[in-house]
Amino acid sequence: MSSSRTAARSLTAPGVSEAQVFVFFADGPAHLYQLDQWFAPLKALAQAMPTAILVANFDTYRHVVKRVSLPVGLALSTPDLERTIGAPGTKAVLYPNNHALNFRCLRYRAPMHIFIGHGESDKGSSSSNQLRAYDYALAAGEASKRRMEGIRFFDTAERVIAVGRPQADDMNQPLAPDTVRAWQGDGIPIVLYAPTWEGDRPSMAYGSAASHGRALVDAILADGRFHLIFRPHPSSGTVSRSYRTAVAEIAAKVQRSGTKNYADGTAYGWQLDAADYLITDVSAVAYDWLAQDKPMLVTLPASDAVHREESDLLAAVPGIEATSAINVVDVLTAAEDQRDPNSPLHADLERLRDEYFGDRSPGAATRRFVSAVTQLSGLGTAGRTANG
Numbered sequence: 001m002s003s004s005r006t007a008a009r010s011l012t013a014p015g016v017s018e019a020q021v022f023v024f025f026a027d028g029p030a031h032l033y034q035l036d037q038w039f040a041p042l043k044a045l046a047q048a049m050p051t052a053i054l055v056a057n058f059d060t061y062r063h064v065v066k067r068v069s070l071p072v073g074l075a076l077s078t079p080d081l082e083r084t085i086g087a088p089g090t091k092a093v094l095y096p097n098n099h100a101l102n103f104r105c106l107r108y109r110a111p112m113h114i115f116i117g118h119g120e121s122d123k124g125s126s127s128s129n130q131l132r133a134y135d136y137a138l139a140a141g142e143a144s145k146r147r148m149e150g151i152r153f154f155d156t157a158e159r160v161i162a163v164g165r166p167q168a169d170d171m172n173q174p175l176a177p178d179t180v181r182a183w184q185g186d187g188i189p190i191v192l193y194a195p196t197w198e199g200d201r202p203s204m205a206y207g208s209a210a211s212h213g214r215a216l217v218d219a220i221l222a223d224g225r226f227h228l229i230f231r232p233h234p235s236s237g238t239v240s241r242s243y244r245t246a247v248a249e250i251a252a253k254v255q256r257s258g259t260k261n262y263a264d265g266t267a268y269g270w271q272l273d274a275a276d277y278l279i280t281d282v283s284a285v286a287y288d289w290l291a292q293d294k295p296m297l298v299t300l301p302a303s304d305a306v307h308r309e310e311s312d313l314l315a316a317v318p319g320i321e322a323t324s325a326i327n328v329v330d331v332l333t334a335a336e337d338q339r340d341p342n343s344p345l346h347a348d349l350e351r352l353r354d355e356y357f358g359d360r361s362p363g364a365a366t367r368r369f370v371s372a373v374t375q376l377s378g379l380g381t382a383g384r385t386a387n388g
Contacts, residue, residue, distance in 0.1 A: 003058040003076060004076060004077075006058065006061065006074055007073075007074040007075065007077070007080055010061065010073045010074045011074070011075070011080060011084060013071060013073070015050065015052055015070070015071025016052045016071045016072070016073040016084070017083075017087075018050050018089070019050045019051060019052035019071065019073075019090070020051070020089055020090060020091045020092070020377065021045065021050070021051040021090075021091060021093075021094065021373065021377060022051075022053070022054045022084060022085055022092075022094070023042060023051070023053045023093075023094045023095075023096065023116075024054050024055075024056070024094070024095055024102065025055050025056070025060065025064075025097075025099075026055070026057065026099040026100075026101035026102065027057065027060065027097065028059060029059050029060050029063050030234070030235055030238055031097070031235060032064070033234050034096045034118035035053070035064070035096055036067065036267075037118060037119075037167040037170075038096060038118070038167060039067070039068050039070070040366075041167060041169070041170075041366050041369050041370075042068075042070055043069065044166075044366050044369075045369070045374075046070060048370050049091070049377060051070060051071075052070060052071040052084075053068065053070055053071070053072045054073045054074075054075050054084055055072065055073070055074055056074075058074065058076070078104070081104060081105060081108075085105050085108050086110075090108075090110065091111055091377035091378070092111050092112040092113075092114055092376060092377040093105055093108075093112070093113050093114070094114050094115075094116050094373070095113070095114070095115050095116060095134065096117060096118045097118060098115075098128060098130045102133070103133070106133055106134075111377075112135050112136065112376045112379060113133075113134045113135045113136075114134060114135065114136045114138060114373065114376060115131055115137040115138065116137075116138045117137075117139075118284070119283070119287070119288075120139075120140040120141075120144060120165060120284055120287040120288075120356060120357075131148065131154060132152075132154050134159075135376075136159050136376055137159060137160050138160075138162075138163050138369065138372055139162050140163070140164055140165050140356055140357050140358075141162050141164065141354075141355055141357050141358045143312065143313075143352070143355045144160070144162065144356070145157075145160045145162060147309060148160055161372045162368075163365055163368040163369045163372050164357045164358050164359060164360065164364060164365030164368055165287075165357055165365055166365040166366040166368070168288065168291065168365065169362065169365055169366045170269075174267045174269065174270055176270045176271075176274050177262065179259055180227075180262055180270075180274055182259070183227050183260075188225070188226065188227050188260075189225070189226055189227070189276040189277060190227040190228075190229060190274055190275045190276050190277070191220055191226045191227065191229070191276070191278075191279065191332065192231060192271050192272075192274070192275035192277065192278050192279070193216060193217065193220075193228065193229070193279045194231045194271065194278065194283075194285045195208045195209045195212075195213060195232055195236070195247075195280065195281050195299070196208075196233045196282070196283035197232075197233040197234075197236045197237075197238065197243070198210070198236065198239050198240045198243040199239070202303060202306070203306060203307040204307065205301065205303050205305065206281045206282045206283060206306060207236065207281060208281045208299035208301075208302075208322070209232060209236060209243060209250060210240075210242055210243045210246040211301075211302035211322040212299050212302070212320065212322045212325040213246055213247075213250050213325075214246065214249065214250060214253075215325035215326045215328075216279060217230065217250050217253060217254065218326070219327070219328050219329055220328065220329065221253070221254075221261065223329045225329075226277075226329075227260055227261060227262070228254060228257075228261040228262070229261070229264050229271055229275060230251060230254045230261070230262070230263050231264040231265075231268075231271055232247045232250075232251070234265075250263075251263040272288060272289060275294070276294060276295075277294065277295050277296065277297075277332055277335070278292075278294070278296035278297075279296070279298075279299070279328065279332075280296065281298065281299045282298060282299075282301065282311075282314065286298055286313065286314075286317075287313070290349065290352065290353055291353060291360060293339070293349075294338070295335035295336060295338040295339055296317055296335065296338070297317060297318040297319065297320055297328075297331050297332065298314055298317055298320070299319070299320055299322075300319045300320060300322075302321075302322045312355070313352050313356070316345060316348050317335070317338070317349075318331050318334065318335050
């Protein structure tokens with residue numbers, strides 16, 4: 001079936017035409033990790049308001065309809081948007097990223113346009129000037145709101161609502177692979193090395209696989225006291241051939257080392273529970289790990305062109321330069337005080353957990369997310385009834 005015929009049929013499917021809230025996702029399948037993490041919170045939202053996912057890419061549509069029970073529509077044209085986002089019953093549109101095609105949706109004045117993002121981090125994209133385009137932004141906590149205070153003409157007190165990280169409430173994470181589950185009980189600590197991707201511009205080149213990765217992995221494998229899980233960002237290598245090569249070389253080396261280590265390409269989530277230590281970059285993984293109360297270290301970007309936000313978390317945990325990557329085992333050992341409840345650093349990290357995420361009790365973030373969207377949806381049509 002052609003993409004246009006699929007779009008026409010999808011927009012009349014049960015649940016899509018009745019939706020009051022749409023999640024708009026314009027990216028291709030390579031970036032579906034940004035949407036996947038929202039499926040559980042969106043199912044909770046759908047119990048309060050009719051909710052549907054609206055994608056703008058045919059290949060993405062084919063993937064999403066197989067992965068989620070929510071209604072999914074395919075909008076390839078302006079008339080498709082008129083029938084969905086422009087429909088009289090639409091109260092809110094949620095955006096997991098800042099894709100350029102979001103601008104097509106922002107022309108509709110009646111619904112509330114709400115940026116929800118896809119991860120808490122100190123990357124420059126988390127305080128992008130693009131946030132001014134939306135009516136509201138949902139953030140993880142007070143630290144996120146402070147980060148956004150640098151955006152000109154953007155009143156964070158009025159337009160940013162802290163909801164925690166509802167994605168982390170989903171307890172239905174996939175099981176660890178058999179290789180990793182076989183390590184249970186052997187007493188050998190597990191290190192998760194989870195570098196982010198290379199970014200699509202020099203200011204966003206936080207990824208460490210090419211700059212740090214080979215030396216880090218060589219040192220951990222040579223030491224022999226650890227299991228290693230290598231889990232690169234799913235978009236790794238989509239922009240830079242050299243970065244793609246680095247990731248492939250590291251993965252091959254880990255695979256050749258045998259079943260004591262694991263080169264991972266599975267869904268994200270189980271790794272946080274399985275590992276005892278984390279090595280990552282400036283990325284959302286560091287903040288997801290923060291809730292684990294286990295040691296971590298963060299790589300320091302190798303390029304001076306990278307945007308560097310001031311961050312209490314990055315100031316608190318050990319950082320490692322590319323030139324020091326070969327000494328990573330010593331840095332990991334020194335990071336043990338993060339686990340010691342009597343250390344000052346442990347107390348600092350506990351304070352940061354509250355600042356970054358607020359109430360972390362099970363289900364609290366999902367409830368705050370649903371409450372925020374439903375309340376904002378009620379404001380959407382007040383004084384804004386015209387579209388176009």
